[in-house]
Amino acid sequence: MQFKLIPALLVFLGSYFPLAIILAIQDIKISSWDSNICINLDKCHLPEFHNPWTSLLIFMITGGCLILTFSIFKKVKYVYQIKIREAKPIPTELINYSFPYIVSFMGVDYESIGKIVGLIIFLAWLFLLTYKSQQIIMNPILLI
Template sequence: MFGLRRTTGQNIAQLVQRKFERILNMKFRIFPAFLVFLGSYFPLALILASQDISQKTWAGGICQKWGECNFPTFEHPWLSGLGVLVTGLCLILTFNVISRIRHKYTINVSESKSIPSELISYSFPYIVSFMGVDYGSLGRIAGLAAFLVWLFLITYKASQIIMNPILLIFGWNLYEAKIMINKHERIVKILSKNILIPGIYCCGDIQGNYITNGESCNV
């Protein structure tokens, strides 16, 4: 009986993994793309959650003595917790997506230059969060949600979903590179874990953007 359960569990895990890989190998679909997009706003969820901490908590102090800290209370704990949980899971999904990408393309990088990630479009919601938006104003939260949906559609159509500025913190860099692939020269954007120097790399592809570990591959 235990062997059957173990086998069933393994089959389910293999099925989930195959479906996940199938999603990665296809053009980035809108729902997975939306989840990756939400992961970009994990810091925004933390900002809104900190704004939702009750005045009683701030007045009493969270840590009066070292090692004697109290968990803060929130005015709207469900909304604060849900926002942090959902965006946090989506951020984990983003790293999971990147780690599972199949590097099936071999490219020859002849030139590359580091380019700043397009942070401007991601900055607006953070600015808005400091303009009176909090979980106590459902109308403003609804407006922020509508703004995020609109921003997502623009970002998705522009094929910029994977350009998550949070990745910069974890050592990823965005490059514009001149490459040779299938005997054709192209100018592309490459997201690389390491410094991208001229050489041969194995890459994956999401929305026309190449992703590599930044390590030269042997062909």
């Protein structure tokens, strides 16, 4: 199936919404992580970011593309009914999709709570991908 430019861009950018969340969490200032857990809504403060405009812009663009993609898919009416007879799994797709996420953790610093929380979200997301796709991620050392 061949995508046109705009739909391809929407699908591509929307698929990286989880990465935008991870990077935004990593951008939160340490002083925000040091504050207490918000129990009373009157005393809650939004977290402070090192680069608030960049984090928010990327979060909004990827989130908007994801929402727009899902809304377009809901509205599309198919003229023909198709029946899929067989499908072939492509195991490299999982690695190709997760590679940008892995790159975002090249500088994981255990003193930065934002990077640790981002790493936990990344590992949870990768687990959900492998669980739903029923594929096992190969050990990178074995791949080498």
